[in-house]
Amino acid sequence: MPTRFPLTIRLLHWGMAVLILAMLFVGVGMLSTAGPAYAALLSLHRPLGAALFILVVIRLTIRLQTRAPPLPEDMPSLQKAVAKGSHVLLYAAMIAMPLIGWAMLSAGGYPVKLGPSFSLPPLVPQDLQLFGLLRTAHTLTAFAFFALILGHLSAALIHAFIRRDGVFSAMGFGRSRAKSSLSSSEVDG
């Protein structure tokens, strides 16, 4: 059984964590202002969202082809179920957010501009009511996503500092507990 996630998953996890938080902050930030930052944040939001969609597709593909380290045996089964369920929801949010955003802009008749001369084709036909639905869904999913991230972070910190059971280091880059028994030359090699 592996004690850590594969390196690609760990790199994607931390890289996407930064980008996703940036994305959520940009999202609520741009709605808070009608100043010059609005236009700047909006033009950042779309390409960042598209990049995150590509990254989550890569990540999910790798995740489904590799094994995750098992949760500690002493964890209650309810906690294990919550952990698994929340991870499924986190993946669902990562996939849903960019797709909702893309579909929402399409339904609203907006060009889905990723850069000065690059746009995506519409994902759904133009439809005012569908726009309203997706626009609401985009906000609600974003807040649910942020709440999930807060829960995920809290659980990760409990594993790291209180339970100290190796769950946190499974996503880390330092010496894992399993490997700490190895000699340094083997780790370096």
Next chain:
Amino acid sequence: MKHPRPAAIAAVVAAPAALAVAFAWAGGWIGPKRLGGGAIADALEYNGGSHPGYRRAHAKGLCFTGVFEANGAGASLSRAAVFEAGSYPVFGRFSTAGGDPFATDGRNVFHAMALQITSPEGEIWRLAMDHTPIFPVATPQAFVELQRASRPDPATGKPDPAVMKDYLSRHPETKAYQDYIAAAPLPDSFANGTYYSINAFRFIDSAGEARAVRWSFEPETPLTVLDKQRLKEVPTDHLFDDMRERLTHGPVRWRMKIVVAAPGDPKSDATIAWPSDRRTVETGVLRIDRAGPEEAGLCRDVTFDPTILPAGIGLSDDPLLPARSAAYSSSFRRRAVETPGPSAVGKSLGAH
């Protein structure tokens, strides 16, 4: 499980809490108050009353379709595809200012023309123009203040004079605009109005050189005006009925003129007109062929956000541009979750 150290508990609590606080700050729910698109839409609703399903500004409208026939001259200023000689499909919307979708046309207010011009590659340019070369305010903050100050008193139908006086004492630019619109001729038709870009934009040519520009669409139809002393006698849907009637006799045309700023011309203040001797390039003819009620047209279910620009055109530093984008977006979002009602034109045609 070992007994956790206080520092460990502090870390577990503090990190998510700090993230949540930072998120609340980014969203503007805590910290210094920010003016967002929602607040602008609120101010418009405060001024114009509640009209669910309709645009929060320029609620009364008419959809049209036509073409933009570019003569090729604009290509010297912008590499936007729609300035290369050729015909490009257009749809758009005529409207009058205010939040009431059934307001009477006998008012000395903005007549507006909004357009979408589409390039052969599907690139979209949205334009939202008014029939005055200047705007009453220069900033979104002043816009919100003006909406609040100019709210019609339900008893008199006019803004509270004391509130308005106080506002105008702090906003000479709005006073200047009011003087302008009081004296300026009020077109008696959408067809004979000149429509102005309001804001400055940046045109980028094929060599990458950028110039600040404004533009106007000047009618081929000669100007005839409404008598401002007898506006009460103007039929409720006069402008809208007139436009539909005119188009049954043939297309109506405007010439698009790009005005290039000289050094020192204000590029971020829509309340100040540029001198009339600036270099002007005529780039083509807008031909409108057909008009019809919003519920049967293309114009209702989009927002004419003037920051939706093709490559070759960029935003200026005018603070009204991002504010218009944010406010139109809020208005669009609100009406999209409401049920759109019939337009004034649709109602009079029985077409809803």
